[in-house]
Amino acid sequence: MESNEILAAILNSAVIASMITALFSKAQSDKSAKIDNIIKERKAWRDKLRELVAEVETYTQEQNLKGIASAEARLVVLLNPVDRDDLAIIKALNKIPAGWDKECLQEFMDRVSYLxxxxxxxxxxxxxxxISPQTLALASFFLFLVIITSERTLLEWNDVHDLNLKCKNS
Incomplete structure (x- = not known):
C-alpha cells in the first residue's frame, strides 16, 4: 500500500469512528432528557397516589363519605380510564363506605400498591x-468489514482506471 492509501484508510476509519461516537452521544443525551422529564413526572404521580392512599385510610377511620368521594374524584384523574386494573382500584375504593371495614380498605391499598x-x-x-456490549461489538465489526470492502473495491477500481489510462496513452 502506498502512503496515500494508508492515510486514506486511517482518515476513513477516523470519520466512521467519529460518527459512531456521535450516535452514541446523541442516544445518551436523549436518555438523559427522558430521565429528567418523564421519570420525574412519574415519580410525582406515584407520590400523589401514596398521599391519596393515606388520606383514604384516614377517611375510612373517620367514616367520612365526603372525603372518600373527594379521593375518588382525584383518583379518577390519576388513573387510566380504560385499564381494567385501574378501574378495579376505583371499584375497591367505592366498596369501602358500604361497611367501613378493614378488608375493603386493605383490598384498595393492595391494588394501589401493585400499581x-x-x-x-x-x-x-x-x-x-x-444497546448491549455485544450489539455494539457486532456493529463495530460489521462497520469494519464495510470499510475494508469499500476500500478494497475503491483500490481495485483505481487500479483498473489507471490501467485503462495507460492503455489509452500507449
Whole structure:
C-alpha cells in the first residue's frame, strides 16, 4: 500500500469512528432528557397516589363519605380510564363506605400498591440502556468489514482506471 492509501484508510476509519461516537452521544443525551422529564413526572404521580392512599385510610377511620368521594374524584384523574386494573382500584375504593371495614380498605391499598410497584419496575427498565456490549461489538465489526470492502473495491477500481489510462496513452 502506498502512503496515500494508508492515510486514506486511517482518515476513513477516523470519520466512521467519529460518527459512531456521535450516535452514541446523541442516544445518551436523549436518555438523559427522558430521565429528567418523564421519570420525574412519574415519580410525582406515584407520590400523589401514596398521599391519596393515606388520606383514604384516614377517611375510612373517620367514616367520612365526603372525603372518600373527594379521593375518588382525584383518583379518577390519576388513573387510566380504560385499564381494567385501574378501574378495579376505583371499584375497591367505592366498596369501602358500604361497611367501613378493614378488608375493603386493605383490598384498595393492595391494588394501589401493585400499581405503584408495576410503575416503579417500568421506570427502572426504561432508564436502562438497550444497546448491549455485544450489539455494539457486532456493529463495530460489521462497520469494519464495510470499510475494508469499500476500500478494497475503491483500490481495485483505481487500479483498473489507471490501467485503462495507460492503455489509452500507449
Amino acid at each position: 405503584l410497584k408495576h410503575d416503579w419496575e417500568r421506570a427502572k427498565q426504561e432508564t436502562t440502556t438497550r
